[in-house]
Amino acid sequence: MIPKVTAKDVAKLAGVSQSSVSRVYFEGASVSAKTKKKVLEAAEELGYRPNEFARSLITNRTKIIGLVMKGVQNPFYPQVLKQFTSEFKKIGYSILFVHTNNDEIQKDDIDILLNYHVAAVIITDATLSLSAMEEFKDNKIPVVLFNRKVVKSDFYSVCCNNLKASEAIGEFLIAEGCTKLAYIAGNANTSTSIERERGFTNIVEKHNVHLKKYSSDYTYEGGYNTAREIISKKQLPDGFFVANDIMALGVLDALRENQIAVPNDTKVVGFDNIEMASWPTYNLTTWEQPMDEMIAETMTYLINEIENYTGIAKNIEIDGKLIVRETTKKGVD
Amino acid sequence: MIPKVTAKDVAKLAGVSQSSVSRVYFEGASVSAKTKKKVLEAAEELGYRPNEFARSLITNRTKIIGLVMKGVQNPFYPQVLKQFTSEFKKIGYSILFVHTNNDEIQKDDIDILLNYHVAAVIITDATLSLSAMEEFKDNKIPVVLFNRKVVKSDFYSVCCNNLKASEAIGEFLIAEGCTKLAYIAGNANTSTSIERERGFTNIVEKHNVHLKKYSSDYTYEGGYNTAREIISKKQLPDGFFVANDIMALGVLDALRENQIAVPNDTKVVGFDNIEMASWPTYNLTTWEQPMDEMIAETMTYLINEIENYTGIAKNIEIDGKLIVRETTKKGVD
DNA sequence: TAGATTTTTGCATACGTATGCAATTATTTC
DNA sequence: GAAATAATTGCATACGTATGCAAAAATCTA
Incomplete structure (x- = not known):
């Protein structure tokens, strides 16, 4: 003893x-x-x-960052988790990991974050009700929505510029010669899916190109099933923009299963540039989210807010870039 | 204010x-x-x-579980993280996430866990030095190695029964008619890779079947490159046992790239049964780790130890089962 | 209903640290 | 080398909660 x-x-x-x-x-x-x-x-x-607890008790500050995540199945997010953890460790902060099942983070999870008086909160893959946000504000806990944004102007968010990105993707597919496009959406109520749809639609309509939209859910199965349905209904377009990579992989697999050649019969563009997108089987053309900058931006904001709380709200959008791979090569029959 | x-x-x-x-x-x-x-x-x-801090200060207990993880790229582990988080939440515990870059967890990470007086520690894909283990013992903090074990008998570990599993895989591949086998190892110093190699070798040698072993590193690229090397050296076996799924996917991609038909020209078995193993492109035969039981076992032990610390050490090994998919169908030319 | 017993309550203190203030020590200045 | 200034130290207290103990209230017993 x-x-x-x-x-x-x-x-x-x-x-x-x-x-x-x-x-x-x-x-x-x-x-x-x-x-x-x-x-x-x-x-x-x-x-x-x-003793950290005695310490926190008296300073009324903690060295804990609450990180909320939903979709650990999508490899993009574990990567985010890892990077935040490593970066925050460098400056003496630890990560309290919170997993939510809902698109909107619920009371029990908020309670955890508040009970531990976390120094800051990062919500990666979900959103927050206005009243929940008020609670954080009341406690002067800065919050960042990472890769999500909310129309209400009370939130600070850090995203890739989804609108610009999806416009660029639209321009790109049209330049590649596509004349009949499809957009496969992610979860309908997410800002990412909505904005990617809007940007893409803008451009496609501007060029008077045919576009059909399909709803899906940001999962592999979602992409796979949606593509199968498209194929079985004989609605195959000559170009897909799929709202994230993991769905795009499902689409590619469904196409392959039906002997539809990519990029010759149809082209596919994803979003995120997850590691698997570069695997030789897939070789997916995609949009790279500027992860490092997004993380740096988030940290800068949070550190400042921890030092000196303002509660300022703002939507930060950072450009990414198109990574062209084999799923969109110029079609030669 | x-x-x-x-x-x-x-x-x-x-x-x-x-x-x-x-x-x-x-x-x-x-x-x-x-x-x-x-x-x-x-x-x-x-x-x-x-206030949790005032609380912990006086009770000298916390409701925090330290979870250490290395390989977030391997989808097996995010799944583990998610399940532990959900299960522990049900009983009022939260997860302090620690990411390590080393196979053996280092001092700075141990310091974090000790400073926060975590109620228990789960190390998922790394190990611990004996002296570090002593520190936890001194502080009466129970520790579980999850999916790793250590020869020293001072650690409590929860694994799938890797030996039995890999023996079963050996028997299976031989029963499928393989006569020239290959084992692709994970990181050389991990218990999982060592035991999987041993079990597989035992059986293969017993049947006097030819076996060649290759070293690799539990990553997709590792599997991919190793397979390419095997192919270029013209050492193609008629059956692979690959130490985990993510490597096996790399192997499958390398085979496909070289127009080597699976399962006709060669068969492939992985390990873990990650979600992607069931994707139609891969359809990988693999060993399913009994994740739910492993997690339940871990939690039961930890909760008991938190209540009543004994420091008992033991290696728990739970059977899994073979999931037969398309990469090992009986070969018909 | 009075006494015995159980349950509930408040008081006071402790947990391990940070910090304002005053006292002490070290350093600088001329 | 003395006075003035700056740096360091110790004292005492506070943070917000849990808990042993004794007092008070509620319940039971006959």
Whole structure:
């Protein structure tokens, strides 16, 4: 039974006061090199480590970031999780992982985040009710919607510029010679799907190109089934824009199953540039989300807000770029 | 500026003592129905929520589980993360997510877990030095290695029975008529790869079937490149056992690229039964890890240890089952 | 109904740290 | 080297909760 070692114990051994011990571990406090050395030696000997809870209790701050995620099946998001975790670790923050099943994050999850007084919240793949947002505001906890945005102007969001991106994709497919296009949507109520649809539609209509839209759900099965349905109804277009990569892979598999050659018979463009998009079997043309910038932008905002809460709301949109692969090569019969 | 509301405030409004408020929120404490009602109403009105930090400080317990993960690229692990998060949420625990880059979890990550006094630790795809394990023991923090095990008998681990599984896979491939087999290993120092290799080798040698082993690294690229190398060296076997699914997908893609027909020219068996294994493009025969049981086993152990620490060490191994798909159908030329 | 017993309550204190303030020590200035 | 200034230290207290103990209230017993 190891007795728990506190700052007081260290202080006694080092022959200083508990305050001095505290100051050694508190960034920016003033301690002489001499005491610091004594304290660190004593701490080492006793195996002392500051108690985060006592710390948070008194500073009323934590070094915990709440990260809310829904779709761990879509490889894009584990990647986001990993990067945030690594980046925040560098500046001493840890990640409280919250998994939600709903598009809109629910009360029980919000309670967790509030009970732990997280320093900030990142919501990657879901949204938030206005009243929930108020709760965070009341507690001066900054929140970022990552890869989602909300029409209400009370939220800070960081996205790829979905509108511009999907317009570019539209231009690209038309330039490639497509004359009959299809858009396969993600979950209907997500900002990403809505904006990708809008941008794409804008351009396609501008060029008077035929477009048919299909609803789906951002999953592999969704893409696969939608494509099968399109094929069985003999509505095959000569170009697909699929709202995310994982669905696009499903589409490609359905096409392959039906001996429909890509890119010759039809072309496919996805969105996200997940790792699998570059696998030789798929070689999917897609839009690369500027993940690093998006993460950097999110962190900059959050760190500032943690230091100095303003509650400012804004939609940040960062351009990505088209990654052209084999699913859209110029068609030669 | 919303003033922070504490148990004292609630007490005043409800006309009771702070102790009574505390008792309302503390499971198993004795409070009359009357006071409970008064307190809950007052709390509702003020928007009170207990401060987890003050709580942990005094109880010296937390409701936080540390979950350490390395390979978020392998879809098996996000699934694990999701399930643990959901299950633990049901019993009031939250997940502190720790990402490690090393096979062996490093000091800085251990510090995080210890500083937060996590109630328990789950390490999913890495291991731990003996001295690090001692630290957790000293602090009476139970640790489970999930899907990894260690020869030293100081660790509690929960795995699928890799030995039995890989023996069964060996028997299966031989029964399918394979006479020249290949094993593609995962990271060399992982228990999973070692045991899968051993079990498979045991059976193959018993049947005097030819076997060649290749080293790789549990990634898609690893599987892909290894298979390409095998092909270019003209060492193509008539059956592969690949140590995990994500590598097996790489193998399948390399085979397809070289117009090698599966299962006719060669067969492929993976391990994990990740979602993608069932995708029509791959249709991979694989071993299903009994994830639900593994998670249940882990949780039962941890909850008991949290209640009543023993530090008992044991290797739990649970059988899975072979999922036969198209990559191993009986060969007919 | 009075006494015995159980349940509920409030008081006071403890958990381990950070921090304002005053006292002490070290450093600078002339 | 003395005075002025700056840096460091210790003291005491506060953070918001849980809990042992004793007092009070409620319930039971006969």
